[in-house]
Amino acid sequence: ACTSDSGDDSTLTVCTEVPFAPFESKEGDDYVGFDIDLMNLLAERLDQEVEVVEIGFESIASGEALNAGTCDIGAAGLTITEERQAAMGMSQAYYRADQALVVGAGSTVASIEDLSGMRVAVQSGSTGETYANDNAEQYGYEVVSFESMGDITAALTAQNVDASIADLATWTDMVETATDLTLVQKIDTGEAYGFAVQKDDAKLLEEVNAMLDEAFKDGTYAEIYEKWIGE
């Protein structure tokens, strides 16, 4: 915490981006979710208070925000990738993730194979964007990048795009309220989420990993999992 500009030693500054339910979302003035509960556990362990810094996903995922000292830790449903491990300190895995294909009202698309000639929305800097780009030529669709899941949902509803590829758990949650959207295909990518710290913050990285070890062992993780994801 001492290397961050934005907080003192009594504050754990957490970079995140919303909406990304069930991992992080805003309820009134409060940030809630799976990631936030785990960050509260970490803060408790460090005798600190969580202070959330809302910032664009791409600047978290690239390491830019953390390495500039904007916050102590990134909690944003961040998939562990080699690139991110090189740019930042990444914790052990705490959630097993996949991608999903979502379409708007009246769509006849049932799978990625039906996307020829269509516009597919993704989030800038996300693993969904990478997946969509890697498969665009084969299936003949155009990738359109948006800053947030909120922007993607709005574009789908307005029918400015035909489909979207983004994280399964978040889409599963979001299609419950965005009733005009339908999740049509789960795409197995075998991802794992981790928390990110500043590149040289070995001390905080150790604390995050120890917090997770303890939560896995004492049942706290299972409780948090059940609260936000279900059985």
Ligand code: GLN
């Ligand atoms: N898990 C995906 C990634 O890390 C998406 C995360 C997000 O959009 N918050 O790229």
